[in-house]
Amino acid sequence: MTMCSGREILDEVLHHLRFDEAVAARVRETSTVVPCLMPYVTSQFLVRRRDDRPKVVPEGSVNLAFIGQFAEVPDDVAFTFEYSVRTAWTAVAGLLDLAKQPPPVYKGHHDPHVLASALETMHHRPSTAGGRPPAGRRAAPDTLAR
Numbered sequence: 001m002t003m004c005s006g007r008e009i010l011d012e013v014l015h016h017l018r019f020d021e022a023v024a025a026r027v028r029e030t031s032t033v034v035p036c037l038m039p040y041v042t043s044q045f046l047v048r049r050r051d052d053r054p055k056v057v058p059e060g061s062v063n064l065a066f067i068g069q070f071a072e073v074p075d076d077v078a079f080t081f082e083y084s085v086r087t088a089w090t091a092v093a094g095l096l097d098l099a100k101q102p103p104p105v106y107k108g109h110h111d112p113h114v115l116a117s118a119l120e121t122m123h124h125r126p127s128t129a130g131g132r133p134p135a136g137r138r139a140a141p142d143t144l145a146r
Contacts, residue, residue, distance in 0.1 A: 006033030044069055044078040056087050057094035065091030075105045 001009065010033045014024045053072040057065045065071075067087040069078045076083050089102040108114040 001035075002037060004035060006035050009033055009035060056090040061095075063095065065095055067091050073105070075107065 004012075007028070010028060010031055014027060019027065050072070053070055054066045056067065056071045056073065068084050069087075071087045073083060073086055073090070076086060086102045086105075092098065093101050
């Protein structure tokens with residue numbers, strides 16, 4: 001599709017929508033299709049090095065900052081709304097020399113309560129409601145005799 005013209009893309013869409021030829025011709029005559037590409041949605045998850053993304057406020061910058069999911073925020077996970085907000089807050093605070101900074105990144109994987117809850121969830125055994133084992137599990141031999 002990256003090599004298609006706008007007309008070719010429109011023809012493909014019209015074919016999939018199964019318009020009759022009269023309607024398709026009217027759509028072609030009255031439509032302008034401009035192909036464009038967007039970055040790959042999964043690009044945030046590609047293997048990278050620490051210096052692949054720019055700092056939110058580069059060293060020595062007084063009027064330039066980078067915001068969004070392609071700026072570096074240490075210890076945070078890209079592809080969240082919070083990440084984008086954090087970069088904007090960091091940019092404003094950094095460029096205006098504000099004392100108030102964004103709160104530190106929450107590190108739940110270091111919180112003993114979160115770890116205990118995760119362990120409990122991993123080892124939770126579903127109940128056998130109605131005397132029948134959950135889907136995908138075989139009944140214990142003693143329940144089969146009943």
